[in-house]
Amino acid sequence: ISDLNKGNNAIAIDNSQTVIIENKRNYQKIRVNNKLRKEISTQLALLGLSSADQQQRYQSALSLVGELTSDRYQKMLAFYENEQQQKVKNIALLALVTYQAKHASGQAQIDAINTISQYKNPVVYQTLNALQNQKLEPKTAQAVQMGLDTYQQQQRFYAGIETIFFGLSLGSVLVLAGIGLAITFGVMGVINMAHGELIMIGAYTTYVIQQLLPQHLALALLLSIPAAFIVSGLVGIIIERMVIRHLYGRALETLLATFGISLILQQAVRSIFSPLNRSVSTPEFMSGALTINPMLMITYNRLYILIFCFAVFIALLMVLRKTALGLQVRAVSQNRPMAKAMGIRSERVDALTFGLGSGVAGIAGVALSQLTNVGPNMGQSYIIDSFMVVVFGGVGNIWGTLVAGLSLGIFNKVLEPWAGAVLAKILILIFIILFIQKRPKGLFPQRGRAAEG
Structure with a gap:
């Protein structure tokens, strides 16, 4: 085998000697195809078994699973016997027993089938499925069927865990989107149709800061959290001071007024940033996935958003339970005239409460910018879901918002595989309507004077 140069010389691969080419017709240029690439990859994996790095040996053994020949089997067997790390030995054992399941006979083949059925690697299903299509002895065929049943049972179990995780991640988005509305709608009684646009402002704030710090995505994302809170909060306070303060007690008028504000904010964003969607890059620490096993992978961005959701919830709970503002908010929401009589400036509390919810x-917009494109209409996708979460959980109860958001997220992901995304949302809406007929005040109704208003 030779590597032809532009001149009349070639280098022999076996001994690196220079060979003078007198007649090019005696030599044939190697053409790279998939078969050759696969062979090169296999040979590199075999070389990788002797690496000093544990991860390299593991990856090499993993790439050889299902690719062993009789010669490679002997090399893998010697590697297995000499390997000290249990994680690497386990994957080497899978490669060995996969070969035995294909080529052994009698009890040895049955033992190999029983062993590989305990693994979660996709090659197990491929191997057992291929054996099932062959003519086997009754005991061997029974072992293959039992192995397939075991593998599929594990697959269903981890698929269920994955569904719950995706449901919780969707629920965390719903909680983040709805928890601010739980304050403005639940505590203040204001139907804020511009809530989705406040989410959008937070997302655009993230986009702007990322444009200012393009080389520091993680720092930009961290700075976006307080920045989005301040920007959206200030916009919320301006809306409350200029419009909503004149409409307290008139729910229908607040709905119409805030709907008009939502259109104004959308058009303002279109004028400033253009109608096109903007993409927000994901920091490196949120990219990729956490591999629990070959059947279960958890994406980092959704995992971090789930953690972020609980962090925001706890912070908001502490503000409402442990601060003077929280005490005043609860006092005004339960009995406004008495709160005023005690010296609480209810108008100031209203503005700060609306600003807090905004x-x-x-x-929430910061979190959503990591999952979807940022655009002028992104808030409209979450306003209905936010109201459903607040109403289902119990108006004015942030614990109810947490439980309702996570529950609806799980219900949605459980229904999607057999009903489809659109029908799943319709079924959830029907469920909430029927539920509200039985429990008009939601899962966690307010108690005391707050429930009487």
């Missing part, structure tokens, strides 16, 4: 909506 700021939390902006934080």
